[in-house]
Amino acid sequence: MRIQRQHLTVLLNRLYDRGDEEFVVEHPSSEIGELLRVELDEYDGCTIRFLTELDDYTATRQDIGRQYPERVFEDLPDADAFRKAVLASGILEPANQDEIETFLDRYGDPDLMAGHPPVFAGFDTNLLPWRIDRVLGLHDPDSGIGYVNGFVLATGVRDELDWDYKCHETDPFVDAFGDVYQEYWNQPLGSARLGRLGLLTYRRIRDIEQAIEIQSAEGDEAIIDAYDEYDREYRSDILLFSNDRNFVERAQAHRMLGQRVDFPAEFPDTATASWREIEILLYMLAVVFGIIEVPSVTVYGVWRGKDELDWQHERLKLDARSPKLKPKLEGDLSIVESYEELKGE
Amino acid sequence: MDRVWITNGSTSIPPVVNPLIAACHDGYVPTDIYVLNNPIIDDVTDAATSLMKTVVTSQGGEEPSITVETIEEETDFEAIIAYLQSAIETGDDANADIAVDISPGRRFWSVISFQAGIKRNVDHLYYSHVETEAYFGETYPTIPRTAINLIDFTEVI
Numbered sequence: 001m002r003i004q005r006q007h008l009t010v011l012l013n014r015l016y017d018r019g020d021e022e023f024v025v026e027h028p029s030s031e032i033g034e035l036l037r038v039e040l041d042e043y044d045g046c047t048i049r050f051l052t053e054l055d056d057y058t059a060t061r062q063d064i065g066r067q068y069p070e071r072v073f074e075d076l077p078d079a080d081a082f083r084k085a086v087l088a089s090g091i092l093e094p095a096n097q098d099e100i101e102t103f104l105d106r107y108g109d110p111d112l113m114a115g116h117p118p119v120f121a122g123f124d125t126n127l128l129p130w131r132i133d134r135v136l137g138l139h140d141p142d143s144g145i146g147y148v149n150g151f152v153l154a155t156g157v158r159d160e161l162d163w164d165y166k167c168h169e170t171d172p173f174v175d176a177f178g179d180v181y182q183e184y185w186n187q188p189l190g191s192a193r194l195g196r197l198g199l200l201t202y203r204r205i206r207d208i209e210q211a212i213e214i215q216s217a218e219g220d221e222a223i224i225d226a227y228d229e230y231d232r233e234y235r236s237d238i239l240l241f242s243n244d245r246n247f248v249e250r251a252q253a254h255r256m257l258g259q260r261v262d263f264p265a266e267f268p269d270t271a272t273a274s275w276r277e278i279e280i281l282l283y284m285l286a287v288v289f290g291i292i293e294v295p296s297v298t299v300y301g302v303w304r305g306k307d308e309l310d311w312q313h314e315r316l317k318l319d320a321r322s323p324k325l326k327p328k329l330e331g332d333l334s335i336v337e338s339y340e341e342l343k344g345e
Numbered sequence: 346m347d348r349v350w351i352t353n354g355s356t357s358i359p360p361v362v363n364p365l366i367a368a369c370h371d372g373y374v375p376t377d378i379y380v381l382n383n384p385i386i387d388d389v390t391d392a393a394t395s396l397m398k399t400v401v402t403s404q405g406g407e408e409p410s411i412t413v414e415t416i417e418e419e420t421d422f423e424a425i426i427a428y429l430q431s432a433i434e435t436g437d438d439a440n441a442d443i444a445v446d447i448s449p450g451r452r453f454w455s456v457i458s459f460q461a462g463i464k465r466n467v468d469h470l471y472y473s474h475v476e477t478e479a480y481f482g483e484t485y486p487t488i489p490r491t492a493i494n495l496i497d498f499t500e501v502i
Contacts, residue, residue: 043492333486342358
């Protein structure tokens, strides 16, 4: 059954009902196994436990690289993508959060009534897969408030995210990690999935949050030039965010305001999460790892036949391995989906 | 055995259906449903009763019979009392289990429903307590289990 990201509480509730209020999120392969642990509790006070050290994960991934074909190794996210996926859920903060806040307090939230120019945020390609506008709390589309008045998106960033790298042969994956990987057929692999996540953020900001799109070629220099041109042509301030020190320095060399977003080097032992954040966490892990498991349910970030609309609606596929759980999930989803239809009318 | 669910309409769908979904989840799957309505909330009542059928069937029940009682004036207290009496009596005559839900609708509808439920000694007198407004506008399956609680006043007072 397919499920939208913001409906994943249906799954969490049913796990909670059957006594799995504490559960492990795992990779299907026994080599990798546990990714992290979730303890469901108050709606805004659950606990995430990280028992897997990122160094150990890296070592295991290297082992897998020696045992299996390169494409299997490349499909497995590196430790960097793993921690960014967790950060994207909002459970962790950037490593230099204080510095970012100081930057935003200083340059964001302009007093337009006093004649200050509006402030727009722009991003480097490397941040877009990680819901960065939300993580940094730049702008709330519902309330219309936040640090910035809007966004400027360079088309060069969009083009850098568009990789068409698909799985044309599932055998190596099935041999390495099991039959569930037959679902990989014709689906984007590894870094291409991260690119898709970035494109989704790009489109969401562009279409829903009414960003200005500016034309640029690919590459840091072309992207920064395009921002610079816009900055000079219109009376506004642009805050450029990147994970890459060089990009930030180049932006500053163009006399634009650049801020590096630094990812945490390690997981903490525990983190506090809301149920909403756990939904995003499961979604991000499923897409970044391709397939994950929770008790009695296999969660597919990609599956045979996943299409554009599935991506756009942030859908996952659930395969309930328990015959008791399956009808309960299906029943709940039928209520949720009927309600959505009625609401839409 | 028949199980009767007596409730009120509202200006939005979730307060009407969420207590019902919670009750079904706890094993109380109704066979007959009564809903108090007025012309202003007609559209919501239509949508809510349609969803109620999905709820009951998806939780393993037969499609319930649904009776909508529309009163022209929402402050027609006599009509509200008559609605409750008639629904409870019909249930009693069929020797059914009867649940009155006071969660949705105008507050005075709920007060009158509560009093009728106590007076007629119904089997369940439900109120769905939601801990936070963070899940406003959502249905029971997507609200964290720990954030919504179906209170049965026949057990707590």
